[in-house]
Amino acid sequence: MHIGLIGLGRMGNNMRARLEKNGIDVTGYDTNPDVSDVATVADLVAALPAPRTVWVMVPAGEITDSVIRELEPLLEKGDLVIDGGNSKFTEDFKHSELLAPRGVDFMDVGVSGGIWGLENGYGLMVGGSADQVERVMPVFDALRPEGPRDEGFVHVGEVGAGHYAKMVHNGIEYALMQAYAEGYELLDTRKDIIKDVTGTFKAWQRGTVVRSWLLDLLVRALEQDPEFEHIEGYVQDSGEGRWTVEEALNNAVPVPTISASIFARFVSRQEDSPAMKAVAALRNQFGGHAVKAVD
Numbered sequence: 001m002h003i004g005l006i007g008l009g010r011m012g013n014n015m016r017a018r019l020e021k022n023g024i025d026v027t028g029y030d031t032n033p034d035v036s037d038v039a040t041v042a043d044l045v046a047a048l049p050a051p052r053t054v055w056v057m058v059p060a061g062e063i064t065d066s067v068i069r070e071l072e073p074l075l076e077k078g079d080l081v082i083d084g085g086n087s088k089f090t091e092d093f094k095h096s097e098l099l100a101p102r103g104v105d106f107m108d109v110g111v112s113g114g115i116w117g118l119e120n121g122y123g124l125m126v127g128g129s130a131d132q133v134e135r136v137m138p139v140f141d142a143l144r145p146e147g148p149r150d151e152g153f154v155h156v157g158e159v160g161a162g163h164y165a166k167m168v169h170n171g172i173e174y175a176l177m178q179a180y181a182e183g184y185e186l187l188d189t190r191k192d193i194i195k196d197v198t199g200t201f202k203a204w205q206r207g208t209v210v211r212s213w214l215l216d217l218l219v220r221a222l223e224q225d226p227e228f229e230h231i232e233g234y235v236q237d238s239g240e241g242r243w244t245v246e247e248a249l250n251n252a253v254p255v256p257t258i259s260a261s262i263f264a265r266f267v268s269r270q271e272d273s274p275a276m277k278a279v280a281a282l283r284n285q286f287g288g289h290a291v292k293a294v295d
């Protein structure tokens with residue numbers, strides 16, 4: 001099988017390598033000519049056998065949207081566009097409708113595994129028609145981890161379902177990371193009792209209830225920088241956590257832990273908290289309680 005891949009960054013470049021290693025031919029396009037196989041999107045489309053499969057792996061939002069809009073007039077009936085980026089699931093309905101009049105199919109794939117996917121394989125959550133899923137199964141098999149297919153791949157439902165599943169996956173990811181991080185701070189705060197913080201997490205890697213890949217990665221990070229001296233406590237987010245909470249609100253589903261973890265990231269970006277200034281001021285107003293003055 002031969003597919004096109006647009007976006008050869010941290011994800012796409014490794015995915016190309018894993019696909020090629022597993023027998024899938026890939027023509028890649030990236031705006032960065034150093035990594036691109038062809039000069040334009042049109043060249044990429046021209047290089048592919050019909051029916052064409054083009055996997056888009058660029059930053060979610062405007063860039064993904066512009067790439068799919070650029071592809072639309074170049075493709076033909078029977079071709080397939082796959083969005084493998086972390087797009088909001090509502091974008092999928094829009095893109096599917098954009099391509100449908102030309103008879104071009106659309107599929108959304110939530111991809112997990114980050115920069116480790118080349119080695120470990122990628123967890124895949126797919127939204128789209130059963131016919132197209134079957135047609136591109138060799139691509140999914142090449143990307144997913146070795147082992148039983150249903151432990152690294154799922155056809156979740158129709159268009160949108162793959163990215164919906166990835167959104168929830170990432171909401172869970174936020175909350176799990178936050179729980180490990182809060183545990184880290186508590187252990188680190190009582191170094192008078194806990195003589196080996198890294199060693200404690202390391203020991204949890206086998207046998208315990210809380211062992212996981214995120215725990216393994218935390219141990220790896222602690223071994224590189226035991227006190228996190230070289231990293232600021234400033235955490236970005238690319239949208240998935242917000243969308244998870246948005247969905248929860250729209251459907252009256254309680255997600256207190258996931259919500260707390262996204263708000264913790266917002267707090268991490270504040271030098272000082274306007275809200276806590278207001279709380280301190282109010283305590284002072286009603287009870288005469290002392291405030292800490294700005295130097």
Ligand SMILES: NC(=O)c1ccc[n+]([C@@H]2O[C@H](COP(=O)([O-])OP(=O)(O)OC[C@H]3O[C@@H](n4cnc5c(N)ncnc54)[C@H](O)[C@@H]3O)[C@@H](O)[C@H]2O)c1
Binds near residue numbers: 029030059111
């Ligand atoms: N990094 C991760 O851990 C991870 C994991 C799963 C999914 N994702 C998702 O995968 C997508 C790609 O992520 P990444 O980490 O590889 O990003 P990246 O920033 O490392 O790479 C993006 C690539 O897209 C290229 N690009 C930008 N605009 C383009 C355009 N108009 N046409 C062609 N190429 C263009 C860039 O030059 C770059 O090489 C994103 O949607 C991201 O959310 C990332």
Ligand SMILES: O=C(O)[C@H](O)[C@@H](O)[C@H](O)[C@H](O)COP(=O)(O)O
Binds near residue numbers: 113173236238
């Ligand atoms: O499953 C994965 O491989 C990760 O979830 C991956 O998709 C990525 O690292 C997120 O984009 C980070 O998301 P935030 O920027 O929102 O933390």
